[in-house]
Amino acid sequence: MRQHTVVAMAGFLAVMAVGHDVQAKSLEDILKEKGVITEAEYKEASKAKPLDYKLGKGFVFTSPDQKFQVQLGGQIQAQYELDNYEAASKQDVSQFNLRRVKTLLSGYAFTKDLTYKATYNWANVVKDNTKAMEEVNLKYRVADELQVMLGQEKIQYSRQWITSNTAQQFVDGSFVRNAFMQGYDTGINLHGDLWQGVVKYDAGLFGGAGQNTKNKTNDNAYNFRLAFNPLGDMKYGEGDLEHSAKPLVSLGSSYYLSTLKKTVSGTGSTATSAIDNNNSNFVTDSNGWLGTAVKGKYFGTAAAENISVDSWEADFACKWLGASMQGEYFWGKAQGEASGKDLIAKGAYVQAGYFVIPKRLELALRYAWMDPNRQLANDAVSEIQGGVNYFLYGNNLKIQGDVGNRHTYKNKSDDLVARAQVQLLF
Template sequence: MMRPKQSNKPLRRLPCAIITITTSLLGQSFTVTAADKTDLDIYYKDNITHVVSQDGAMHLKPELRIQSRVSTPYDGNPDSIAKLNGDTTSQEIKRARLKVGGNINENLKVKFEYDLVGSQLLDSRLTYKFVDEFQFRFGRMKAHYSPERVTSSKDQQLVDRSIVNDWFNIDRQQGISFLGHLNKGTWADSNYWFDIFNGTGRDGKNENDHFMYVGRYQWNFLGEQMETAMGDLKFRSKPAAHFAVSATTNTSAYTKFSTSAPGQLRDFKDKAVEGVDDQFKLKQWMVDFSYRYNGVSFQTEYHQKQVDDRVNNEITNLEGYYVQVGFFPNRYFKSMPKELELAARFANVDPNTDISDNNLKELTLGANWFFTGHRNKLTFDISRHEIDELGFDSTGSETRFRLQHDFSF
């Protein structure tokens, strides 16, 4: 039996996908003829635009996303008592993104994401699959380290990530990654990632002769790799779970990474020496566990991080964890609306394990109302932050309220 002939000019198809940014609003299906006379089907279904070649080899999903948020008395996660004293009610477009992802051909995947609020390129990566067990990725991407960070902000179970993310995440980096999926559907079902990055953040060039190394092994011991989106929106009839361990090391001028730029954690801002590109050697490891079944979800991460300040000859050890649960009450109480999910999270960060009574704590309760899954949802959460800090006689605390609408089309 002959297989359909695939085009050997996938890049010539890309210009045709550009027109879908506007046609996605029409909700119609039609055909466009590309320069190499390969027909493309463009249709809109389930809040997603699809661009598919007639032979099925190419399937791209361009989309726009808008995240609107109201918060009071502050928005982000405070890392000091001074930042607890917010008194502002803020209304803002928190995130607006242009994304294109999917397959160029059977073995080549692409992901592109641009931040329209900050006018910056977030993701630009290609993944080539030799076989399921061995794939190669290069470009600008999220380091596959912490599941909470890898999960899109669109797919979070609460309004945003926990306080743990601010202190331990590796964020986006530039470099290469080797990854694979082993023993699918068996008790030994597992994934691995090994990354080599510049180690200077989203768009940074390598500033010294060191690289960032990141490794992760994930055991899907019930035979299924779960999607990165949080919660059990599939209402699984069979449970799914994973246990994973990750580690990373890096030598650079930074102790913290974020989407905006690399920088310093709270206790290192006064210690960083300008012009020294290898002052801090970071060693980190973490374990995480996730479980989903019949609308119930549970996930937790435990982190340790060591910062070796090679200029001031100081070593600081940090520790943090969070526990998060969610469930759809309709699965157990039929009188409750099926669109409603309830969630809760507790998180703790110890920024220096050699000092007592200096922890940061977060307790967050929230609710989601899903119009179309994570692609169109309303989220409300209440957080209680408590901070112990050197130089203060008492614990600082404050309650934060946030309401958010996230819409992708």
């Protein structure tokens, strides 16, 4: 069964890879390359037009005085997934899925230093309409060293979460990242690029209740991140699609602090507990490190209590001449303030890729491991995945596929997950 699955996936990707092998260029780009126009003429011709289209950014509308601009684009990720479970108690699944269908709105107002963004994921209207509205915020650039965000955005925690899903080496992020990342939240974040991006920092204060959720307590969440790029600014993007002429290295670390409210309903054997008023990913995800423990009654169901949360991660990334590698280590701790019960979770992943055909065909490999509760024995999970990416127009139009084996130590089972995805960004 599994051999047939791998063959079918390979065939699907081979068929889908037949397409145009041309990168879109503007007229100004072509004239500049042929030496018809000078650099000064190129810059003049490239100035904002009242109506324009930029690949990957969408349609661009600019006012005559260039004080206002709107960019309207979209993203579609059409996906096929096959889950083949070893345990007889689990049902195998073969399904087609619209993983993400987004409307992307951004631009600036009055000055190019005041920007805005609004992202709506239509796929979540069906899955979970509380998470349809994603990034909605205003940002003001005082200087490169200080930029202020007000609104809802990604919590700047975990390199792979900060990296856009459109620029990742696998069909989706590691299951370890999914278990530890906070997701989106509303608040204020200070960001800065120092020494032309050699050092980047973030310091944020958020509601603490998660995506599109109002906080009902006086406890907020705090997030801090620091990244060091010793060889020069390194953008967030997996793989070396640009075929970097010089080596690039990035080292980063993030810290998240919050206090959550655990509530109890029912009595006796039917009593259940949950984390009240929190839509954060590490709580709501089916494999979230804290949510899993609360649903499993690790903190008990005797009484409601506050749970203090500390979560830390460290990451690295490097790329050069089409080769790339990155990894992250996660650590989380939750403590019941009334019960005094501790939960400690750990996890990590490392992945590498190489463009066998520069800027066109990439192969990737990833290994991930997680222990969701160090206090419980034999509950770790590991996964190894292989992936292939074919780029027709960079990340704007690409085909991805991956096959992975996830091992659960508790019941000694191995589950096969195979996925294929076509991505359009416009």
